[in-house]
Amino acid sequence: MVQDLFDRTIRRYVVPISELREGPGDCCYFFRKNGSFVFSQGYSHPKGGLYCKIIYFPAKDGWMDIHGRRYDTTIKRVVDGRLELIPHDRQLARHFEIDPTLDPKAPLPCWAEYHVRLPLSDFTGYFDHRKSLVLAMEDYPKVREAVGKASEILEVPVERLGVTGSLSFGRLEDPVDDVDLCIYGTVAQNEEVIARIRRFTQDPARKVIEFGKFWPMRFYHRDIMICPFFEYLDREEAPLREFGVEILREGVRAEGRVKDDTHGIYMPVLLTLERVTIDGEPHGDLPLIIYDGSLRGEFCLGDRLAMDGVRLVKVRERGKAFPALLVTVSTQIKKAPGATA
Template sequence: MLIPTDHDFIKTIEGFYFCVVGYQHPEDRIISYLKYIPWESGKWRNGETFLKRVLRHYSASEVLRSFKHFEGNFQHYVFKDPINNIIFTAVPEKFISNYYKPQDAVYNITHSDSLDALQEKAFDFIVSLSKKANVPIEDFGITGSILLDIHNPSFSDIDLTIHGHKSAFKIQKIVKKEMDLLDSPLKRIPKQEKDQWVQRKISQYKLSKEQVELILMRKWNFGYYDDVKFSIHPIRKESEIKEKYGMKKFEDKGFIEARARIKEDTESIYLPCKYVLEDVDIVKGKEIQDLRELVSFEGFYCFVAKKGELVQIKGKLEKVSGDNKSYHRVVIGSFKAKEQDYILPILNS
């Protein structure tokens, strides 16, 4: 039985490509966002079909903008989710034409004797990381345009996935180390690109320059490998997926601002990322005693807070119910927040 995991891809019968979000999906459809659509002047190509990218990256505002593509005959891709209490995009199983797993792309590349320049670079990158971090090749995947075989070696990126908790932390450690070495092929984004990235995030999230630069400093999962742009996405193995869709229900309780200490950060590498909280102080909003969890569906806030740090939080408050228990969590990256929510470390605390 197919178990959808984050960063898998789906091709629909209309030729739309969706990227899978997270690990909890209804039985009859897969929660995902629209990534590529057929377009005569598109830069990507699948045989004789040209494609354009709808979303460059996953964010609440980008997903909302993609809804315009589902007007008219494609409303079956808009899903009113009764469990998460949101409207999102999802692909019903009966509309799936092809399904793509990132680890299959690595298998295909390692068993091919006819690779283009970008595929060769991706293969070299994986082999290098595998050796340096002592992680098996089988724990790597390739997502994005290379997975779909619509890439263009002249401009496409290398988007890797790393599967399994232990392997992900090994890769995180080695990438951070390599990026600090002058003679390493792994480089952080150059100053001009960094400045542009910072300005875009300031505009998008309404944060200060100092706040955005702190978040960027903690990002380890994108940069350049031998002058080719790369990203790395930690993915849970199927054996590590403990919760299924419908096991918990989420109820909107308005907005909240709080300060809290990060009790545990080991799940902040995934999307959605999760932080366990303690020492919670409600600054604004409903006074509650059981605020235990901070979850971000906004990839911008993955990796940004560390265990033991104090953080400032603004987001949607949700009551979580399941197994005859309940508690509260704060959600970052909801449509309702309109990117005015945040997780910000309070340094020197």
């Protein structure tokens, strides 16, 4: 049987789902049997399944080309010839339009309310960050050059790097303008890397302004945008890898100052806030969990944050229980006057 470009490429890049030893990981693309590409975030997933977003799906009138086949996406749209992000609630609604087998009333943990739950049996395989990087560097000289330079300036060996995004399944946009780079390290190693990136972005020429906002973890190297995704080299260091939550209060207003941002560059974002007030009442120090990948690295030590419409929850994580604030979408949180970072 003659395989087309799509089949040949996916066959090279995909890893059989049976080889998913540790369970679903963060920032990982999965290939569904119906041809869609699905994205997982964080490390806490149901047994035999994953909480995820359908990112790319086959569509005869789709505006994207993936290895010769037409696709559309739930996360972006073309308006007047320009790309714009689709709001989270509309992204989620789109899932049920493109896949009527999904139940919009299926129970989900509140932190995953903008995701869907799918069984691993729905998938042919997944795209391993590091395997995909090796193949992409073989296939695309410009990727090899960009990753090699990123490795050098970030002082991270290529062996600790990977790729996500559409490059993880072999798709390189033309013109080549960005690389979604996964950076594996211990918490201490990744702290050193993010410090370097923050120094880079002090240079206005290297700052990334996209979709109307500044992205503090992204930077330009020459004409290529490097989009880092920090990963725990050892999942034991991930503080929220098996967590559940109980809602204590809905729709609260809160403020606080970032006291600890050690885990602010991962997914989910975990910060410790001090001088917290909830609906005007003082609460001392409190963890803040953010389950929106667009806010990785957004908030730093000293930033004063204001939240509206968020939840106060009790977190249960491997025998521990503690209260926390929970943000699930970027519109619920912003920097407040008085940030000192």
